[in-house]
Amino acid sequence: MDVANLIGRWRKTNDGSQAIHALEINEAEGSLVVRAFSEGEPWPADWDAVRAESLYTGAADGAAESAFMARWDLGPLDVVMQANLNLGLLVVACFHRFKDGSARADRFTREFFYHAD
């Protein structure tokens, strides 16, 4: 499995952060490890590192992994991240699901990141 194209630090392409402003992606013991950083409520500044649940390829030959899913339990909400590479950008969709009984709607965000290494 080749995850080299996903490894590294990723920064958001614009200043108007929806949820995440940076990502760190590393490989550890054959798994992809993802760490996200936010500014502002309801997210913590550092989401901590989690292992990607699964990797996906968009290529017919499956030569390189180009997408992943990861999941965080952030206390009042769960976040499912589905990210894919597209033309050198990392496109990150997040599904924010509240479980704290608050009157906040579950939210979808899609943000774009460039490779900052």
Next chain:
Amino acid sequence: MSTPVTEHRGVTLDPSALLGTWRNTNAASRGIVRIDLERAGSAIALRAFGADEPEPCNWGRVPARMYGDRFDANQALALDATYNRGLLEVHLQANVKTGVLVVASFTRVLDGSSANRYTREFYYRLPEREGPRP
């Protein structure tokens, strides 16, 4: 296969921007060619049709969870849903953007016999009179 539709706890979002019959903009797609989204109580249900001959394959009805674009939203503009199709687990994420339903599909091959696949496809909404047939 079909799964009972369930409602999710939390704020109830207006699903009207998502409802209807959506057709793939790529007539040659070998993935999902049509998606039906309908009300199920205060929630919604999704039915996908995969490319097949002589007719598209009905994957069955599954619950879909709705999302807004803000925490104070009252309009649903995105959803996710999961199909368990034997050895394939298919996660669908979709959002409406400028009238187009953008659908990312993450297919996990549970026995590892081939690579997990990711696709993104685009769908337009049919006028109501061209909606799903009984």
